[in-house]
Amino acid sequence: MKELDLDLCENNSHRVINNYFLVLYFQINGMENNFFSLGMRSSSPKEESSGALVEELKRVSAENKKLTGMLTEMCENYNTLRNNLMEYMKKNPETKEVISSSKKRKSDEISTSNNNLIGVNGNNSESSSSDEDQSCKKPRELETCIKAKVSRVYFKTEASDSSLIVKDGYQWRKYGQKVTRDNPSPRAYFKCSFAPSCAVKKKVQRSVDDPSVTVATYEGEHNHPHPSQMEPTNNRCRNQMNSVAPSSAAAPSTVTLDWTKKTKCSNDSSYKNRMINSDSKMEIPQILVEQMASSLTKDVKFRAALAAAISGQMLHQN
């Protein structure tokens, strides 16, 4: 799929992309539901119902065409912009440092201030987090810290929900929990369940300022695909997902449905102000979601799977 090739993946955390897929998945599910409700609400003969479906299909196809055009245009714009940036950075190597340091300041702001601003802070080797600043003072340690990518993700959750479970789609094994001095709420330690082959760790703790915000600190990068992108032969992750979304076996976008229960989209195109909630409310650029949806629906395999799912549901209802 084209949107996966965008270098958005390169500089932003792949979790961001996955979040788009969650929204996308839900939107597609919504489409599916629309189809069903369309068929359900008609108490007239089946011909009328199928006529309405054909009309709806035409309308959706037209919309898809329009969205495809928009996506193409956006990709072109993005590539142009990226090339310009590359050229500019070649001419001005110091820019990288400026960007890097401003990024760091930004992350500090995010982590210490407004809790309603839920951010994804993906630090690369050029921009170390405050954690790294604190813990990596020796050169050798610094080296390992540079290797280990540290990022923080802020999740909006129910304050009453005491569990430290962050549904990011990956499988984690909890290996410890501690109460730290600076925060009355316990900190949970997780390792990727693919360890030791995948050495990614995460720490999850409630924000000291706002208990409704859970902070997940990720260390390292997964050396395996996101479970939602894995082959069907792979492990129980898939089984779990199938258990929540049995009708979408061929759809590539299933992670954890809990995230998509109450998905809403906003027209705000700013990535920085994106809100990620484990409680499933995510504000994602509507246009991007629509473009991804249109791209997905162009995919023959996906359409076949969707058709199979829809017809399966219809048969089940009849």
Add this chain to the structure above:
DNA sequence: CGTTTTTGACCCGCGC
């Protein structure tokens, strides 16, 4: 019965 979670013990770096 295998896997995951819990939780007390232990390790280690850091500051005094």
Add this chain to the structure above:
DNA sequence: GCGCGGGTCAAAAACG
């Protein structure tokens, strides 16, 4: 050297 605190280990318990 000692105490403190964060991070990890590993045995036991819980779970599916």
